[in-house]
Structure formats: C-alpha cells, structure tokens
Amino acid sequence: YKTFHNKGAEVGTVNGLAVMGANSGMAEYTGIVMPIVAEITPSQTKGHGSVFATGKLGDIAKEAVQNVSAVFKKISGKDLSDLDIHIQFIGTYEGVEGDSASVSIATAVISAIEEIPIKQNLAMTGSLSVRGNVLPVGGVTAKVEAAIDAGLDEVIVPASNFGDIILDQKYTDKIKIIPVSTIEEVLDEALEKSDEKKLLFERIAELLKPPSTISPSKKGRTGTSAA
Amino acid sequence: YKTFHNKGAEVGTVNGLAVMGANSGMAEYTGIVMPIVAEITPSQTKGHGSVFATGKLGDIAKEAVQNVSAVFKKISGKDLSDLDIHIQFIGTYEGVEGDSASVSIATAVISAIEEIPIKQNLAMTGSLSVRGNVLPVGGVTAKVEAAIDAGLDEVIVPASNFGDIILDQKYTDKIKIIPVSTIEEVLDEALEKSDEKKLLFERIAELLKPPSTISPSKKGRTGTSAA
C-alpha cells in the first residue's frame, strides 16, 4: 500500500525519509519514504496543551519530538495552551528510532497550526537543535535514492550532510537536492506560497532579530559547519 | 453469548471486526465481530476531559485510541474539556492489539457525543490518520466473512483494501461492501439520518474547507492511494 503522495499539496502531511537496517552495522542502508501527519485540535484541558506522538517511538525519537516542540512553540502564532498537537508516524508498526525526522515533524506541525499546505513532491531528512539549527543525520544517500524511487522532485538535506551524498549513476540528476542549515530554510522550501506563509515569515523574522551586541559578521542563527 | 445486534440502531455502539490468530504468521485468519461501546459523561475534573479505553489494549491499540482522539476532538460540537469519554472493547479478556478498530472507535465516540444512533446491521474495519484519512488494515477477507456469518447487511472497508477481498463462493453477493477513504464517508454510511447528523456534517464541511492556495485539482483531504 502506498501511503503517501508525490504531487499536490497537503496541510499537516510531510514525506519524511528513513533508513531500514540502520542497526545492522556496516551493511548498506535501504531508504524508504515515511509519511508523518500532524493535526491540531482544541485541547482537552482548559489552559493546558499536550503533544502526542504515535508510531512506537524509541527513546531518541521521543526526545527528538521534545526538542522539536521547542521550535514550534517558539514560532507558533497561536496560543498552544489551548491546543492539543497530534503527530503520527504512518506505518511504523515495528517502531521508529532516531532524530532524523525532526525537520519533518517540525514542518508537519507548523503546517497544521498555520494551515499552510506542504508540497507533496518533496521529501526531507534532518535533525534539529532546540534553537532551530539543522543538524546532520545518517544514511542520506539511501534516503535521497528512496525519494527518487518514489517519484519525488525535491529532497531537503542538512547542509552538513551535502558532501556525504554519493549517488549511483542511474540516480544522477534525477532530483533537486536542497541543502539547509535552519528550520526557516526548510519551511521556505516546503510550504506553499500563501498569505499565511507570508505572515509566518514576518513573525519568524521578528523572533530572529539578533541582539544589538552580536558581532556583525555572524548571522543570528548559524548551522553546523564542517571543520 | 452474542454480545451484539444485527438490526436496529444504537447510540455509541459499533460492530467492529477483528481477526484471531493474527500473530501466527501464514495461518488463515478467523474473523469475529468485536463490539465497541462508547459513552460520554460530565468530566470528573473541572475543565479537564479524559479518554478512557478498556479491554486490555496493547501498545499499538492504545496509540490508535490517541490518534482517533485527534479526529473526534477536531469534529466534536461539544467542549470536550467538560466531558469524560469512555471506550470499551467488549469481551477482549485476552487483550486486543492493532489499529484496525480505529474507524469503529471514532464512529462510536462521535455517535455518543452527538447522540446520533448507529446502524447495527453494519460492521466496519479500518485504520485512521490523525487527519481522518482511512488507512489499510490486515485480514479484510476474514472480517467480511465474519460480518456475513453474523447476519449483517453491510460492511465498511478501507478503499485501499478493496482489492484484497477474495470471498469464497458461498459468501459471494451476501453483503454490501462499502469502500471508504475518509472518516466522513464512514460516518455518512454508519449514522442514521437525523437532524443531529445534518448539523454534524455542516460542521465537518466547515472544517474541511480547503485553504485558498491548494491546487484546484486536489480534494481537501485525500486517502491512501494505490501506487
């Protein structure tokens, strides 16, 4: 059963990427598209919002959801103490581990909160710091190949992983690879243009305004840089 | 003891479908009718609603209840912070696992909240995304046969499972099989006509109104499609 789309746009639905066999050491990874769906609802407790995440998440995956919540609580234009947030990994009956779905979770939730559709011809992978910097992940080559096999047009990867991608000849030039360093760059690539998107980025710009004392040669937020 | 009806209509009571021996690998499944009953009450804590689910649910089944709660919290016409929701799997003393009862839970709870009776000559099976899309399940042939054996007239199955149903000749044309892609389609088939049902669907239509930027060729909500 195919549980994702490869065209059009959907609110709250992201084509994440995962690898199978990640725990078997030197063996080559196999990538798969792993959809992540988010929904927001009125909270069941007055003044208390909850975050629920399903799909048999392992310890690191649960901590990743917690880290990602820092990002969407910071960015959100709504009062999250009035909302429950539901995050669902589709089809992970054997469980899911790791933090490489962090950018996918953040994008799905922010889309659901702001009601901005996400491009479905695009997949993404990447870890996140609580301050919104994109951090490197494993298995990027296998993930990019899985996105190509799925007929997708674009794939977002951490800038720090860009050099890790070594595609077989048959995969060369088959997909647009987008390296990113911050969640803002992810959202800019993944969200469809709309008035809601414009408002979101105005709010983010306000949050990122650097303190007056920061050295002018530094950006307000910096990604993980290669040594 | 027969613990379900096969005619008439009941508030908060759904004929779910389950398979036995699902954990024994290649062996053929045996289907059974598994009633699910829901009730709502004033909450025991001011401003805090709870969801209780009994029947010795396994981890995936508990997560399914959590996912389904996103659906009924979104759709509900009542303030769920004032209500407790009780969900009971009848007769599952050995426990119950899996997410294929998701559509049944959603239907039972929404019926209980809205006080709209459910047709008892109908059974259903199907998983759900937090955004209300019906997802595929296992054992559909055995489940449809169990519905026929129980003397039921209609059975709701995920559209993505429609091709999986291969009935023995003695079961052919014995029941109306209804493929569905969204919880709205499930509710439309399962709930008895009434003023309350009309109001429910007006509310749902309002929620599903697609954002102005979505491509006109896409429906606001799309099911899992075959590759």
Added chain:
Amino acid sequence: YKTFHNKGAEVGTVNGLAVMGANSGMAEYTGIVMPIVAEITPSQTKGHGSVFATGKLGDIAKEAVQNVSAVFKKISGKDLSDLDIHIQFIGTYEGVEGDSASVSIATAVISAIEEIPIKQNLAMTGSLSVRGNVLPVGGVTAKVEAAIDAGLDEVIVPASNFGDIILDQKYTDKIKIIPVSTIEEVLDEALEKSDEKKLLFERIAELLKPPSTISPSKKGRTGTSAA
C-alpha cells in the same frame, strides 16, 4: 468472621458474589459472598473528584471500575468533581480479578451518592457495559448456591446467564433468581423504596429518552441477547 449481613438495609454496602478457583480450568467453582462497600467524601482537590478502589484489584478488575465509573458519572445527581469516591472489596487479601462485580460496584456507589439504602438480603453478579447494559459472567451456578448458603433471599444475575444456572436438587426453589439486562433493573431490585429512589429514577428516565429517529420497535437501551 462473617463480614456481611443477610437482612436489613445499608447505604453503600452490597453483597457481591465471587468464585474461588476460577483460574484452575475445568475444576468446579466454589462461590462466596464478597461484600463491596462504597463511600463518598468531599474531594481533596478543588474541582477534581477521584475514584479509589482497594482490595488488590487485577488489571481486568481495575478496568471494570473504570467502565462502571462511566455509569455512575452519567447517572449521578451530584457534581462528582467535588467528591471523592471510595470503593472497597472486603477481605480480598489475595487479590481479586475479573469484571463480574461491576453491577455490585455500580449499585454500592450510586447508593452512597444518593444515600439510598440497599437490601442486604440480596446478592448480585454481573458485568456492565459503559452504557449500562448487563453483560454475562462466569460461575453463576456456584454464585447462586453461595447466596443460598449465606441465607439470602434474592440473587440478581445477567439475563444472558439465566440459562446457565443448573442447581443441585437441595438448592431448588431456595432463592428468588432475578434476571436483569440493564443497571436500571438492578437498581430497581436492590435499592429500598424512598423519595430519593423516586428522584433517581426520574433522572434516569430523562437520560434514557431515546432520540426521535430511533426505530419505535427498539427499546432505548438493549441488553445482550442470545443468538
């Protein structure tokens, strides 16, 4: 030590029935009278009522208490967010399992809330759905015989278990056996006549008023019927 009465009336005290050796397979059951006592108090937290149940309850017994709470929260004439509810199984130092005490718990708690005395010359057994239907239990013959040995005059059993009762000749016609299908029937048999009881049943009648669309040939609430 005899820990129950077999005459008179008590608020919040029910003669439940249990079987010993229920886990030993084909062996014949031995029934016993197992008193259940309930009390209500002002809650210890403003706006939050709790339900406490003691007696080393097993998992199914704990879920039964949760299911029963749906029934008394629905029926209660008092605001349960201001009250704590205490339920005590007397003398079960080795623990208690199963859901066959559900009708007893419901009756004890409703008696305590409404301050309506329960007949002590009566015992009962039966499971409950969250919507108040009485469901079948095991060991009914042994339980009825235990009620007779205890000198009781009446015993309430699930209507769906009525055919299971096969008494030894020495027990024939020694007790009035009352088959029931709903918690309302249980309460009608067990609670002593009083103004409070009259008010309780007026409130229940209001709750059970069927929606206008339900087919006229169906009762608003229906029990488990034999196939």
Added chain:
Amino acid sequence: YKTFHNKGAEVGTVNGLAVMGANSGMAEYTGIVMPIVAEITPSQTKGHGSVFATGKLGDIAKEAVQNVSAVFKKISGKDLSDLDIHIQFIGTYEGVEGDSASVSIATAVISAIEEIPIKQNLAMTGSLSVRGNVLPVGGVTAKVEAAIDAGLDEVIVPASNFGDIILDQKYTDKIKIIPVSTIEEVLDEALEKSDEKKLLFERIAELLKPPSTISPSKKGRTGTSAA
C-alpha cells in the same frame, strides 16, 4: 530505644500494635507497640490536599491508608483541600504490611486535624471499612500481651476479635480490653475529653443520621457480626 509513651496525652500520636513473624505461618506471633504519628500542615498546592504515609508500607498497608482517608475526609471539620496530611510509622525500617493499623491511622489523623489529644496509656488494633466499620485483624492475643508488657492500661480491639483473645495466666486482668465496632467508638475511647471532642461528635452524629426509610430495628451503621 523506647519510642512511645505509656501515660499522658499527645496530639497526633497513637500507640498502634503490630505482630512480628506474621509471615512465618503457624509460628507464634510476637506483638510490639508501633507508634503512628500524624501531622497536618498548609498544603503545598492551592486547593489540593495530599496524604503522605511513610515507613516503607506494603501494598495492603497503602490501600489501608487510602481506605482510612475516606473516613477522615468524611468526618473532618476542616477543608482538606487546603491541608497536607502526613502519617509516619515510627521505626519500621524493614517495612510494614497489612491493614490492622487502620484504626490507629484514623485516630492519629483525626486528632491532628481537630487538635484533640490522644490518651497515651492506651493502644489499639483494627481494620476499617471506608464507611467506618471496624473489621477483624490477626494476632490479637499477641498484640494485647504486647500492650500489657508496655505498661499500658487499655487496649482497643475489634468486637469481632474479642473471642479470639486467649491470654496466658500471667496476663489475666492486667489490662482493660475494649471491643469496638465503629470508628466513633474508637474515638470516644481514645480521645481526651475537650470542647473540640464534643464538637467532633456533634458533627459525626449529624453525618450518621439514618435516612428516613431505613428499618427502625437497624442501627445506622453496623459492624461485622459473628455468624
């Protein structure tokens, strides 16, 4: 170290009785005096009172504390949502199990709430129902002998255990044994005379006023009677 008094009066301090070797089957019990101390304080959470019990309590002992809380929450003349209640078993470093300290806990807490001193020349043992009936316990003979060895003048025991007491000749007529059936009788024996005690019993009398429909030949509250 002697950790209790055998004369005078103390608020919140009761001479409980326990047996050692209770888990070693047929062996003869050895009784000891086990002091129980209670204190009340302003609660640490606005509108939420807690009950804390220390001394490495086993599961049955914890449930006993929960049952006893029904009794003091019902009787209390203060709003317990503003108070934290601390209960301490003195010197039970190896843990304590069972419910025979229930009357002691109830008496210590009610004394602390109402600030009424407890007679220290008296010890007690007894289990309790949530409605305040005294239930039988084990090891009463050993407990009574321990109270005598400790130089105490009076010992409270469950009325249903009165027949179990078989004292060695050297213990005969050395202590006043007081059989009780309800917590009111316990409090009447154990609390020192005072204006506060008079007010407490006026409040209890109000609570116990039987419903008008109860048969006149029955007391409002009845203890466990021998068969």
Added chain:
Amino acid sequence: YKTFHNKGAEVGTVNGLAVMGANSGMAEYTGIVMPIVAEITPSQTKGHGSVFATGKLGDIAKEAVQNVSAVFKKISGKDLSDLDIHIQFIGTYEGVEGDSASVSIATAVISAIEEIPIKQNLAMTGSLSVRGNVLPVGGVTAKVEAAIDAGLDEVIVPASNFGDIILDQKYTDKIKIIPVSTIEEVLDEALEKSDEKKLLFERIAELLKPPSTISPSKKGRTGTSAA
C-alpha cells in the same frame, strides 16, 4: 576536595554527618561530614510548590525528606505554594540511605526560607518525627569523631543517643556535644542570632501552645525517652 566550612555562618548550608560501611554489619563505622545545601526559589507552577532532593537518595532517605517537609511546612512563615524548595546532598555520587540527616535537612531548609545563617563550626545528626520530635540514629560515636576530625566546635545529637557515645581517649573533651529532643532545640543551637530568628521562635511558640485540656505535667511536645 573539602566541600564544607568549619567556621563562619552560611544560609541554607548544614554540616550533616554520615557513616560509611553502615551496611556491613558489625564492622566499625567510619564517620564523615556530609554537607547539605538548600535553596528556595519562586515556584515554576502558580500556586504549587515542589520539594526537590538530589544525591541519589534511597527509599528511606526519600521518606525522610517527606517527613521533614511536614516540619518545615508547619513552621514556615512563607506561603510554600509559591516556592520551590531544593535540597542537595553534596558529593553522594554512590547514593545515600537512611533518615539520620533529617535534622540537617530541616535546618537547611528553614534557614533558606527564613534567610537566617547557620553556624558552620557545628555539625548535627538525628531523625525526626513529622511532629518535630528528634528520634535516635545509628553510628553516633563515629559521627562525633568525624566532627572532631573536621575541626568543628559543636555537634548536635539526639538526646536518646547521648548514652551511646563512647569516645576514644584522644577525642575526649575535644567538642561540645549538644543533646536535643525537638527541632526547636536544634534550630536554637544552630541558627545565628538575628531578628529573623526571634520572629521564627515567636511563630513556633504560637504553634506549640498546648490545647487547654492537656495535663499540666506534660510538655506540649515530648521526645523519645529511654525506657
């Protein structure tokens, strides 16, 4: 690294005493100075104060913190529902067990709440009842010797342990040993003179005022007396 002082005065800092090898049966104990530090802060939840204790506390030590909280909640001149209380055992990476630090915890916390400095040339050991009576502990000789080795001038011990102290000749008359029976005596010895201390003792005196009915020959609070 020496992690304590032996002169001057500090708010919220107490020189506790512990023994090593306490679990090795008859072997001689070795005493050490174990500093305990307390701090209070605005609570993180409106209207809800928490108590945090770190240092890998064992079960008895955690219960001791709970018992001690009864003492400082009773005595506190501030509304503890607005404050979080942090208690830290310094340097107990291998964990800490037992209740002999109870007087130290109580003193550190009360000092931090009231902002009254504690004498650092003094160490202490002692258990506590929830009503503030000092209870006996083990290893007092080793603890007193450790205080002497640390260059301290005074050591507080439970009055009931006074007779247990048998010092080697080289330790004789090297430290002032202060036997105590109540937390008030501990505070009187350990807290530096100040206006805040005077106010604290006025408040305590008010709390301890005995009820009018108590026998005049008894103090309002009595310690553990030798038999």
Added chain:
Amino acid sequence: YKTFHNKGAEVGTVNGLAVMGANSGMAEYTGIVMPIVAEITPSQTKGHGSVFATGKLGDIAKEAVQNVSAVFKKISGKDLSDLDIHIQFIGTYEGVEGDSASVSIATAVISAIEEIPIKQNLAMTGSLSVRGNVLPVGGVTAKVEAAIDAGLDEVIVPASNFGDIILDQKYTDKIKIIPVSTIEEVLDEALEKSDEKKLLFERIAELLKPPSTISPSKKGRTGTSAA
C-alpha cells in the same frame, strides 16, 4: 561533523566539556567539546513552566539539571511559570552521565532567558550547588586539552580543580584558564557585554546582599575551598 563554533557569540549555546572513558577506571581520559543548547518558549500550560532536557541523561545528570534549575529560577528576571525551558545535549546518542556540565547548563539557560550572547571561543566545566557555588569535577586536564585542540581561547574550570591541571608541554600556554568559585563569576566571564548583562548583574547583586547578621569577614557566598 563539527557541531560547535570557536569564535563569535551565540545566545543559548555553550561549549561544554566532557570526558570519554570516564567509566573505565585508571585509563587516561579523552576530552571532547560537548555543545549544550537552550531555548525558552511560552509554556504549554497556563501558569506552569516545565524544564525539558534531552540527550539520554543518566540519573546523576538529571539530578544536576534539577540542581541547576534552582540557580536559574532564583536568578531569572522573567516569570518562569509562563515559560518552558528546553536543554539539549548535542550528539550524545550513547547517553551522558555526571554533573560536570552544570555550569554549562546554567549559562546556556540564563543566556536564553535574558537573550545575552555567550562567547563561543570559550569552553567550561564545573558542578554547581543549588546556591550557585562551583564544585569540583573530574578529568579537568583532558578537558582543558580538548578545548585547546578545538581552537578555543579560554576555558573556565572550578577553582578547586585548578591545582589538578597538569598539561603536556605542547599544550602549555595555549589557552587562558579561568578558575571560578561561583556561577556569577562564570556568567561574568562567559556572557558578552550588553545592557541586558548589566541588568542581570544588578539583579544578582540584590539577591546576594548578605543578611545583616552575617560575620563581616565572610563573603555572602563562598566556594569550595581546599583543605
């Protein structure tokens, strides 16, 4: 992948220092730079702030976070019941144990709360008491060498560890080593000059004002001093 900077300034981001092989006994330690990132967001519950810490923290590390929270709750210029605090150890997929990151956590969180950038050419190590005193840690030599290898200019160490640092000749005079005794000294070294920093230190000075009764020869706060 290098996950830290060695120049510029960042809000909420600290270069912590850790040692690997710390559990392997006498073996020489290897130091690494371990970035710690903090973010604050509106809290998800009205009136209730939470602290989240990720990176698979061990028991001692979790207690260290709790101790550090005493420091930032005390110092904070914002109402922390309205904020959630997220703390992330970067790259610790195998887990992290110990309390030597305490100064790093405190600095990252206070920077995030006050929006004061932290110097990125600086690393730090040190434990903390709940009253803000810096306590000694292990592995300081290896940590200082790791800071040098990372191209950093300054390293903060506990004053009580200063004497433990024995650098190989190739590391001599390659970095500025800053011994500290209190969190105020850490913040003074690590935070960039700004108006916000000035306000922070005015607030801290107010908090540290010693009570009038303290002996004039003692500072209001004293570090761990060598014996």
